[in-house]
Amino acid sequence: MTNAPDRRFPSSAGILFGLGLGGFFDGIVLHQILQWHHMATSAGYPADSVENLRLNTLLDGLFHASTYIFVVLGLVILWRTAHRHHLWWSSKLLVGTMLMGFGVFNLVEGVVNHQILGLHHVNETVSRETWIYWDLGFLIWGAAMLLGGWLIFRAGKRESPGASD
Numbered sequence: 001m002t003n004a005p006d007r008r009f010p011s012s013a014g015i016l017f018g019l020g021l022g023g024f025f026d027g028i029v030l031h032q033i034l035q036w037h038h039m040a041t042s043a044g045y046p047a048d049s050v051e052n053l054r055l056n057t058l059l060d061g062l063f064h065a066s067t068y069i070f071v072v073l074g075l076v077i078l079w080r081t082a083h084r085h086h087l088w089w090s091s092k093l094l095v096g097t098m099l100m101g102f103g104v105f106n107l108v109e110g111v112v113n114h115q116i117l118g119l120h121h122v123n124e125t126v127s128r129e130t131w132i133y134w135d136l137g138f139l140i141w142g143a144a145m146l147l148g149g150w151l152i153f154r155a156g157k158r159e160s161p162g163a164s165d
Helices: 011-033 048-082 089-115 128-159
Strands: none
Touching: 011 048, 011 089, 011 128, 048 128
16 A cells, blocks of 8 residues: 555646746747747847847747746656556646646746846737736736635645645
């Protein structure tokens, strides 16, 4: 029989998955598909010249590489934990921690890159006066995912024998 400490769900794996997926969402949807901003468009490198676009593309690529590393680390942690013994966890544990990681990504990225450093803003295609509303929406969305993820995670812990941290 597996001991309770061996059955714990690796919350760090879900949070790393969420951080990576949050970064992928931001980079793919907001940077590439909608083209609302790039990494340094508000930091003196607007996407109005080939040189600035090249710099922003490089920085976007480095950003994507870091989010990829988060996902790989989450996968390694999850695999190493699950590979030890046959385990049963509620899917709410993974969903909850991924939402927590996604929410943490939005909050950190929104506070650091959007507000403190001013590197870019969520939607730079609208009038500058409305950027703050998009930025605040992004932060609220992040906080909602963090809180919702935590609530789902707590429910999953109640459903999973020996999964408490």
